[in-house]
Amino acid sequence: MDRSMTISVRELVSYVFRAGSIDERFQSNTALLEGTAIHQEVQKKYKDGDEKEVFLQCEYKYGELNLIVQGRCDGLLEGEDGPVIDEIKSTSGDLEELDSSSHPVYWAQAKGYAYIYSLQENLEEIDVQLTYVQKRTKEKKRLQIRFTHDELADFMKETVKAYQSYASVLHDLEEQREATVPSFSFPFSTYRTGQRKLAGSVYRTIEEKRNLFAQAPTGIGKTISTLFPAVKALSLDKMDRIYYLTAKTTTRATAEEALAKMEEHGLSLRSVTLTAKEKICFQEETICQPDYCEYADGYYDRVNDGIVDVLRNETQLTRPVIEAYARKHRLCPFEFSLDLTDVVDVIISDYNYIFDPRVALKRLLPDRKKKTALLVDEAHNLVERAREMYSASVYKNPFREASAAWGDEEGIRKTARAVADDLERLGGFQGGEVVINEVPGELEENLERFIGKSEQIIQEQPEDERSESLVDLYFTAQNFLRIFEFVDDHYRFIAARGEDGDLMLKLFCLDPSHVLKKVTDGFRSGTFFSATLSPFAYYKEMLGGTKEDYILQLPSPYDASQVDVTITPLSTRYKNRNQTSGILAERLKDQVENYSGNHLFFFPSYHYMELVYQEFRKMSPVDAVMQERGMDESRREDFLAQFVPGGRLAGFAVMGGVFSEGVDLRGDRLNGVAVVGVGLAPRNFEKELIKDYFNEKGRRGYDYAYVYPGMNKVLQAGGRLIRSEEDHGAIQLIDDRFAAEKYTSLFPEDWRNYRIIK
Template sequence: MEDQMTISVRDLVSYVYRTGSIDERFQSNTALVEGTAIHQEVQKTYRDGDEKELFLQHEFQQEGIVLLVQGRCDGLLQREDGPVVDEIKSTARELEELDEDTHPVYWAQAKGYAFMYMHDHHLNHIVVQLTYVQKKTKDKKRMRRTFRYEELKAFMETTVKAYSSYAGILLHIREQKKRTVPDLEFPFSGYRKGQRKLAGSVYRTIKEKRHLFAQAPTGIGKTISTLFPAVKAFAEGGLDRIYYLTAKTITRSTAEEALQLMEKEGLEIRSVTLTAKDKICFQEETICQPEYCEFADGYYDRINGAIVDILRKETTMTRHTVEEYARKHRVCPFEFSLDLSDVADVVIGDYNYIFDPRVALKRLLPEKKKKTTLLVDEAHNLVERAREMYSSKLGKRDLETVAEDWRGEQEEVARAADSVVKDLARLEDPKTPHKQLDEIPGALEEGVERFINQAEPVLQERGEDVRKEHLQDVYFQSQNFLRILELVDDHYRFIGDSSAGDFQLTLFCLDPSLVLRKVSGGFRSSTFFSATLSPFAYYKEMLGGSKEDYILQLPSPYDSDQIDVQITPLSTRYKNRQETSRAIAERLDEQAGHLQGNHLFFFPSYQYMELVYDAFRNVSDYKAVMQERGMDEDRREDFLSQFVPGGNLIGFAVLGGIFSEGVDLRGDRLNGVAVVGIGLAPRSFERELIMDYFKSKGRNGYDYAYVYPGMNKVLQAGGRLIRSEKDHGIIQLIDDRFLTRKYLQLLPEEWGNYRMMK
């Protein structure tokens, strides 16, 4: 029996005919949206009897493989001298720069559609037309070629033959997955308490194409309990890919380890970890231009060989593995990882690859999303991240600099920037540095759009110019501003801010739930999970949950007697911090003396941490280390490496920072935790707007804006302590407000047997 696989015409010809270099001297990041709009505009001009989005497919047999090639032709035009296959492409280049040899991949795609139509309708010849539309002017340039049937048949057979060896590898991978997934066993001798229920819920969610919100306490093994059932769901059919999303690098490593555990049980699938471009780039500066970077130069000439090589030899493609093969084949490691995400079964990466409109993967087309499930780890982090993703700022000073830079040389750019500056100045109120605005005038929106249109051709020009870097930054800020403006509804507020000597207009997202629901709704299913989705109703609402979604709240798998919870009623309010700092330092010293070992103490700010650290050094003999501002990955690792079994080290860290989440110090590497303060964010204009908004919706606005996000940080920090059934230790909560009813209700059940300290 021959193996069969399906591929789009576009993917087939892109693989076979793409050549050249990565050149991100300038690329508009709205190309997909603009392209769709331009396609529709051209298609509106078709005559009666013309067809658009015509579905075509054809089977090719090559070396024991049946390749089903399919796609949608932009247009099939019926003309007096016969049918014309129309392929529409938008371009930022000037039309006179384009000739018939400019884009061989475009011609190859159109020829693929033409062959399939000819074969179905028994034609001897056909006209193929490329319709280029200039994005700025909307002018059109059409190029036509006439092809004979035998000519296109030979072309497609050659194309399929060139693809067949790669198709064989993909089929081999698919067969490995198909063969090993059904027999895969849970990679531990048994399930922890609650683990089976979580795994079963994730499996059911994917099978039924639903969404799940799950609170699974620390130590339950959330990563394996979500990845394992998702992998098993491959056997059900209809699921091609898993995206495991997280905000923390260390959590990505845990996901990689879970896949490696399943691999030891016989699983054979491919996974790739996506690493941010600025972290994985081999060069000192991330400049994606062929004359600067050897890994960008000729990238598309070498990438197919790199992909084939790594897929043949590797399964879990971590950052290290991607870098190794990228160096071997001299290809950009970031683009390499993105190309691998098209064929990997599991993709591990940051939230932004799915949720951030600026960097979300455009290659994930709607039909692919319907066969993809999302596993969103540490989902409590996504609320604030989403607020940032779906908010946008436009600064007057940045545009003034653009106008100054280009005046007298690119007058249209300077005038367009000046126009936006004037529109922003009209919104400015020197008497009120922070101000909520009722509306944004339409003239400003039109002015920003005009600036974008004027800046784009300047950015596309060749040649080095230091001013372009700033122009490009403002260009993308402006693009994002218009993109977010399209989302604005009653979930948003307009803020004018002139407090820092500049005027900034912010589109501030108060409630990201609507956009998150829309994004996740495009996928087959999604599971949002965390140890601290507490209070549960708040996080389900903020993450875009609805009545139809599944929910799961699991109790802690550990006994409450593993934790000695202490509440010390000292004031940590800003006005009392100086006078209570010594008393707090003494309580922390007592904790370290009561239970020998390593302790981590968390504070709501660097300033407060430094204040108590100085007091602690005066009252204690224990060795103490303190988190530094702006620590890079190496410094973070150095900090954590000092927490060794049997040690007596005191660590001072910031609540909500890099050491209060995702850090796994098992056993005697950590014996005690203290949280100083209730984690409230400082009062701010934006937080007050959030409070007022939710109050108007019938919610407790203060809790939504301050209490719940703050307590989540407290719970996350406390969760660093008990990581296994064998762990024991102290959690000390220092603040008199912890003893009020509001905060006691927010403590986990296993913290209920607390002791009040004097």
């Protein structure tokens, strides 16, 4: 039985010929952009008759394997002795050290193109050329080898032979997916109210290559209702992959559970969960160098065996599975998980792997994105996260210090001083923060010069002598320039002077909607969903939605009788907290006494929580536990494990923290919630800029900056209570502002029958 598949020349040779170690001693984040610019510069100087970006394709049969091999060579040149295949590569190394034995993957890629072209044109011989360009000096070195077609045919035969076992695994997985995706059905006997509508909307959105913004109430089963139709959509033409994006570890676990449930009902596909490098690294420090880490040393010599092994034997490549196979094959677990994203069907990860320009996966090329659907869980979190991702700052003092510390290096001394002098020009104000109209002096150009000079020094330094402060400053400068490319009228330039006299310039993203839309547009489809996209128009706008996108707002599946909502009109404003803390503790004590079981109380700050906790302990015999600052995952699990069915516990936590979202305490594990305050962030300079910006756009600036983000925290905290049709309990909203129409209009439907307690 023939096994047919399409593969690029680059993918084919990268798998077969990659070797060696992971070595991240120093890598420029601008490598991709530099490489593109260098390619274009070389291609501009091609002669008349030379061609660039030439598409080549052939069909190659080896045993039962039928490969459609394709790709674009950088150049097809007219040489003195006939056609020349040209591949352009940039390098930071010394050109003198490069010869025809360097970079076997590069040569293999060029030979792959040469084989296809010589086959198409019936050539007996063809020249293959690697054009190296030194990044810093822009000097070029060309290496050329002449191959006969027979030599290239032998090369291709051996390459495909080496790829065959891996291709067999991929083909088997594809067959399993194609056999099970169309036939498997919803993994529960019935749909909850609203689930079928949500699932149908997600499928239609992916099918029509559109975007969807969906508000689906807590407890409806959003994860299965979005993953199930997305998986079903994998049978659509040109739909290959799903990214399920989350903000928290708990929601990643829910996605894993949903995939496991579908597998129990006959689905066969592969998924991988990405874990941050700092969390999954086997070493005490994340130093990705062969002389420090045995898992980096020789990684590429072993990774192919590891990939085949895990794909043959596992379906859900969760963190424990990744770690087990990484140890078995002595592989870096983080890089192993990233390599697996190329071959699995579903990737579960944090937002930043798609949306953050600093860490977004560069391996996700445009043609692959167009075959990928995004599912963005708890999408309300993405607004503030994106604002942070697309903002950046630089400070004067580190550049002044670098200029002094590197006095012997004229390049760094001058460029760092020039950057510091530019920032010094911001100093015409006494303190605090101000908005300026433009970046001072030649800051952008001087930062580019500093990056070039410092990169040269860093690469030449022995690792054990490298200056961490210089490396940190290098990446700070790079990130600033990267974000500077996004600056438009959605941004403000903020200058600030610290108490130490240091000057700061910040590129502050007021409105991230334009960058989120640009990223989402690169993919086949995007579904943004949450229980609390309220008000809906605000979140749709802030997440980059347009009038062409689909929208869905589902009513709560629960009866209002399941929850007793009360408003306690007590001032929780900062100036009144000391006076009202005793009364507040008494109201919480009353709630515990009136409603048996476990309760969670949410506060706007640690300090306020600790103050009321002490008062509560004095007056109530009920056991109480309090969220600690900086709790790790095991401590969080211990905290939640104390909420047992039939228990009587009062938990104190911070609104907007780890326990107010993504926590699922069903049934008698949680019987009551209290939310203290309306969630407003303290007034500050940046929030006021956001307010003014949206006022100028004809929006409700104060609500955009303060009320809507604050109430989202309230709704999320309150949403911890009712998680299923069987759940009942009490929600106490403690703040006099909750009774105002501005806030009651944002209540979910099942909160509308509230009572005010005087």
